[in-house]
Amino acid sequence: MRNIARKGIHYWQKLNAANVPAELIENGQNRVIDASLTLIRERAKLKGELVRALGGAVASSSLLGVPLGHNSSFLQGPAFAPPRIREAIWCGSTNATTEEGKELNDPRVLTDVGDVPVQEIRDCGVDDDRLMKIISESVKLVMEEAPLRPLVLGGDHSISFPVVRGVSEKIGGPVDILHLDAHPDIYHSFEGNKYSHASPFARIMEAGYARRLLQVGLRSITSEGREQGKRFGVEQYEMRTFSRDRHILENLKLGEGVKGVYISLDVDCLDPAFAPGVSHIEPGGLSFRDVLNILHNLQADVVAADVVEFNPQRDTVDGMTAMVAAKLVRELTAKMSKMKN
Numbered sequence: 001m002r003n004i005a006r007k008g009i010h011y012w013q014k015l016n017a018a019n020v021p022a023e024l025i026e027n028g029q030n031r032v033i034d035a036s037l038t039l040i041r042e043r044a045k046l047k048g049e050l051v052r053a054l055g056g057a058v059a060s061s062s063l064l065g066v067p068l069g070h071n072s073s074f075l076q077g078p079a080f081a082p083p084r085i086r087e088a089i090w091c092g093s094t095n096a097t098t099e100e101g102k103e104l105n106d107p108r109v110l111t112d113v114g115d116v117p118v119q120e121i122r123d124c125g126v127d128d129d130r131l132m133k134i135i136s137e138s139v140k141l142v143m144e145e146a147p148l149r150p151l152v153l154g155g156d157h158s159i160s161f162p163v164v165r166g167v168s169e170k171i172g173g174p175v176d177i178l179h180l181d182a183h184p185d186i187y188h189s190f191e192g193n194k195y196s197h198a199s200p201f202a203r204i205m206e207a208g209y210a211r212r213l214l215q216v217g218l219r220s221i222t223s224e225g226r227e228q229g230k231r232f233g234v235e236q237y238e239m240r241t242f243s244r245d246r247h248i249l250e251n252l253k254l255g256e257g258v259k260g261v262y263i264s265l266d267v268d269c270l271d272p273a274f275a276p277g278v279s280h281i282e283p284g285g286l287s288f289r290d291v292l293n294i295l296h297n298l299q300a301d302v303v304a305a306d307v308v309e310f311n312p313q314r315d316t317v318d319g320m321t322a323m324v325a326a327k328l329v330r331e332l333t334a335k336m337s338k339m340k341n
């Protein structure tokens, strides 16, 4: 399972394949990529048409899975998260109403456009520069179908860079980002990988895709993490001062002067007591209610969001963290989706 990155024909050059024309591989890759984007485009189109025909929605969440785990520095299990989260969203043990009363089985509140077929694309030898572009493109295809707004299911945290890039390019300017995480994920690069799950916010900030970046829940931060934070003007809220900062964080107003707000939710922002199914267990985190208080009280026009780093291979046998990740998705859905008054 840990070797999913090495399946397929990534290393076909090493196979003494000099006689295989590069064109043959390239044409095949193009066909697979076209087919992948076509499926997302057509599903988004249908869901957009349905929501518009029903009428009344000004913003509507649509799930987009990005089952990618190979940019993790430790475990790759987040690649298997999207189907587990979907299963938990619709689990019969609870109802389909969010805490503030939105009905998830109303397509004007929540639809699903499926997954970017990450493993299938990588299996064809497509590299990360191109894969990241496909992810950005998929996000734009969802946004093309207003009032749909992408709610992305990771995947490791590396996906936030291409997702935010897609969002920013589509709305034509930077977003404000609320990022909940034990880690700042802002290393210039990690173990030589600029797309590492420890680096998405360095890529986002250097490209100017975010105006403000607020990081909340931090408790595993190195001196490089702090320096990079200063360099990019990041507002870093650490857990050690959470009791002091609580009042600010539970009364946030974001997005004034920009075209939208993005929320990136790493499941490990939560204390492992609430969410054991993550790759990087880091004690001393937020409670589930802390996170909900921050989200519920946030004043913002949330244009897109992600929930990342849930690792089903580390979950309890009864899938407790899957339910936790699913509830984060449900409450984010409620935050994003809006009906006409």
Ligand SMILES: [Mn+2]
Binding pocket: 181, 182, 183, 266, 268, 269, 280, 309
């Ligand atoms: Mn993290």
